[in-house]
Amino acid sequence: MTESIVDDSSPKDERERGLDALAKYFAAARKIVFLTGAGVSTESGIPDFRSTTGIYSVTSEEIFSIEFFHENPERFYSFFAAFYRGITDARPNAGHLAIAELERRCGKSVEVVTQNIDGLHGLAGSTKVHEIHGTLRSATCTTCDRRYEESFFSNDMLAGRVPRCECGGVLKPDVVFYGEELPAAAFNASRRAMWETKLLVVAGTSLQVYPAAGLPRECDAGAPFVVVNKTETPLDYQASLVFRAAIGDVLPQAVARVPSGASDAADA
């Protein structure tokens, strides 16, 4: 049952109590899993794919369909080069950094399951990141399956050319397109993280897109569950704590209240 919902209109003492409660959950848990979505990235200035002001208001979802890609790699890449530049100019924000700090400074075992493809959790310093919708930081040959790092394909792409493998095949960014399966290894690792976690924090996703939206159900029913999202989610009523506020505001303030050093977890 939800203990409390904190939003921007909450009185200061209520906000403080919410932040203290979240800090206590962080301090008590040996293992913490974050499930993150577009809301974490939008605070770095990256447009939300699905919001009305997002990227799909200027182009079609068709562009990220696998059929479109195979039939029109030139058109795809002329769009994708600008999209890529916008994303790779972005830097990790206070929310990304707070998650990384829990691991580095507070000594917690933290896993991040993310729907974001921008690689910002890794850049912020999180070491265990499961990118269930893939990443735009690498690409794979559609002919021979050879994988290439970002530095190999980004120059060609930004120069307006379709990046190609040494075998001549077209490279496809390792982003999950419409019509493609989620990467099995990342998704299975995410499910395992859910089973094992002692605390789940859902941040910046309204839990509308399956199968990611079903992942919280994999958690132990006894593990506390916290939602940080600007809008309501279908799982708010099951959460121990709900913040309808900016992630880059809530997480740093809560993490700052967690002691440094190895986990002093009661559940260890």
Ligand SMILES: [Zn+2]
């Ligand atoms: Zn190849």
